[in-house]
Structure formats: structure tokens, C-alpha cells
Amino acid sequence: xxxxxxxxxxxxxxxxxxxxxxxxxxxxxxxxxxxxxxxxxxxxxxxxxxxxxxxxxxxxxxxxxxxxxxxxxxxxxxxxxxxxxxxxxxxxxxxxxxxxxxxxxxxxxx
Amino acid sequence: xxxxxxxxxxxxxxxxxxxxxxxxxxxxxxxxxxxxxxxxxxxxxxxxxxxxxxxxxxxxxxxxxxxxxxxxxxxxxxxxxxxxxxxxxxxxxxxxxxxxxxxxxxxxxxxxxxx
Numbered sequence: 001x002x003x004x005x006x007x008x009x010x011x012x013x014x015x016x017x018x019x020x021x022x023x024x025x026x027x028x029x030x031x032x033x034x035x036x037x038x039x040x041x042x043x044x045x046x047x048x049x050x051x052x053x054x055x056x057x058x059x060x061x062x063x064x065x066x067x068x069x070x071x072x073x074x075x076x077x078x079x080x081x082x083x084x085x086x087x088x089x090x091x092x093x094x095x096x097x098x099x100x101x102x103x104x105x106x107x108x109x110x
Numbered sequence: 111x112x113x114x115x116x117x118x119x120x121x122x123x124x125x126x127x128x129x130x131x132x133x134x135x136x137x138x139x140x141x142x143x144x145x146x147x148x149x150x151x152x153x154x155x156x157x158x159x160x161x162x163x164x165x166x167x168x169x170x171x172x173x174x175x176x177x178x179x180x181x182x183x184x185x186x187x188x189x190x191x192x193x194x195x196x197x198x199x200x201x202x203x204x205x206x207x208x209x210x211x212x213x214x215x216x217x218x219x220x221x222x223x224x225x
Contacts, residue, residue, distance in 0.1 A: 034213070043114075043200055043216040044153075088153065097143060097166050098202075098214060100153040 003027050006089055006101025015110050019076040023089035023101045026070065030091040030099075033065050035074045038086045038103065047087075048074065079108045112137065114203050114217035122223045128189040131220045135182050135203030141165075142184040143214070144176060147198040156199075159184055160206065191224045198222075 006023045013019055021035075032051035036044035048063035050056045056063045062075040072091075076083055089101040115134040123129050135142050143166075144156040155168035159178035176186040182203075188195055198219045 036216070041221075043116075043218040046213055046215060049213050090153075095166055096141075096158060097155040097168065098145075098153075099155070100145075102152040 003099050004089065004091060004101045007104055008102050010105040010107060012107045012109060013079055015079060015081060015108055017079050017108070019074075019079050019083070019106060019108075021074040021076075021087050021089075021104050021106070023072050023091075024070055025072070025091055025099075027091075027093070027099075028070070029093040031093050032091070033063070033072050034090040034092075034098070035061075035063055036088040036090060037083075038088060040085075044088055079106075081108050081110050084108050114201055114215055116199075116201050116217040116220050118220060119218065120221045120223075122225060123191050124225055125191055125193060127191050128187060129191060129222060130185055130187045131199055131201075131222075133184045133186075133201030133203075133217060135184070135201070136215060139203040139205055139215075140182055141204045141206050142178055142182060143202045143204075144184070144186045145200045145202065145216075146170070147200055147219070148196075153200070156186065188222075193224050196222060196224045 004025045035048040038044045053067045060077045064073040084107045086103040086105045088103045090098040092098045117132045141160045143158040147153045158166040162178045173189045178184045200219045201217045202214045204214045
């Protein structure tokens with residue numbers, strides 16, 4: 001079993017839709033959780049960072065962590081064509097390095 | 111505030127050659143990490159440096175090495191290149207990677223193609 005599982009998609013939605021992206025993990029030692037957005041041929045851009053169970057909101061983005069279920073989610077409200085990218089979940093613990101999901105490719109159609 | 115800067119952005123090398131990639135972290139950041147990204151394996155951790163010392167290492171062969179200088183700039187080197195080393199190499203910086211809740215920021219990456 002991989003440490004972090006993420007559905008690669010692709011996921012295609014119409015503009016304005018609510019998007020739900022998810023990752024599951026197996027390592028209880030993970031302490032903090034991140035979501036990155038990566039456009040084609042660019043480096044990952046940090047979107048959200050959290051280290052506790054519950055929800056964290058930032059504009060149209062909401063990150064949700066459920067440590068008991070080892071499940072994290074990213075919700076995008078009112079999705080825009082500019083949100084079309086690959087979304088990567090990442091997790092880390094005391095070792096410091098991040099473990100990444102494979103990424104979900106999202107396409108938002110106008 | 112300047113972001114993480116990586117050079118070169120694109121390069122093509124021949125099998126058997128070696129390559130050196132450079133990374134300048136965000137000003138004030140002391141931790142620099144390197145990741146390899148490929149379509150098949152995704153993002154995989156190579157190593158982390160903090161205050162010129164390698165603090166953590168991923169599961170890559172010894173052909174992959176790195177170092178950090180006193181100004182926190184870092185280089186990674188890959189010797190005896192193989193076709194499978196073709197990838198996007200990403201550098202990430204943080205105040206102190208993953209510890210004390212510090213966040214990690216990535217550069218644009220260096221695209222390496224081995225022919």
C-alpha cells in the first residue's frame with residue numbers, strides 16, 4: 001500500500017462547479033498536510049497548509065483533514081478555467097520531507 | 111521577495127555524462143530540499159540540506175548527490191546519467207523544512223533530458 005493515494009483523474013468540470021479533490025494516507029505519523037497546484041511545465045505552488053483535523057478556508061479554497069480516517073480533501077468553489085491544473089496533496093512528519101500524491105489533473109471548461 | 115530560483119531551466123545531456131543543478135532559496139530560508147518529478151513516479155524526495163549539512167535522504171542511488179553552501183544556496187549533482195534520470199528536478203526551500211509548522215516553497219524546476 002502506498003503511503004499516499006490520490007486519484008489521478010483527469011477530472012473535467014464546467015465553470016462554476018464545486019470541485020472535490022481527495023487523498024488518503026496510511027502513515028499515522030504525518031503531522032501536516034499541504035495542497036499544491038501545478039500548472040504545466042511549472043513548479044508546484046503552495047495553496048493550503050494545515051496540521052490539524054478540521055476545515056481551513058482561504059477564498060474559494062477549503063482544505064479538510066480527517067486524521068481519524070486518514071483522509072484529506074480540497075474543495076474549490078466557483079471553479080474557473082484558470083483553476084485548470086494538476087493538484088498535488090503532500091504530507092509530512094518529523095522527518096521533514098514531504099510525501100506527495102501522484103496528483104489529480106483538473107480541467108475546468110468555460 | 112524573490113522566490114526560489116533554479117538554474118538552468120532546461121538542459122539536455124548524453125548518457126554517461128554528469129550534470130549539476132543549482133538552487134537559490136528564498137532569502138532567509140536555511141533548508142533546501144530536492145525532489146525528482148516524473149510522470150510515472152510523481153514527486154519523490156531526494157535529499158534535504160540545512161546549514162550546509164545533509165539532514166535527510168531519500169531512496170536514490172549514490173549517483174545523486176548534493177551540497178549546500180554557507181549562503182544556503184544548494185547544488186545537486188547526478189553522475190553517470192541514465193535515460194531514466196530524465197525528469198523535472200525541483201528545489202524547495204523553507205525556514206526549517208517541515209518543522210515548527212514552516213511551509214515549503216518550490217522553484218520552477220530544472221528540466222533534464224538524457225539522450
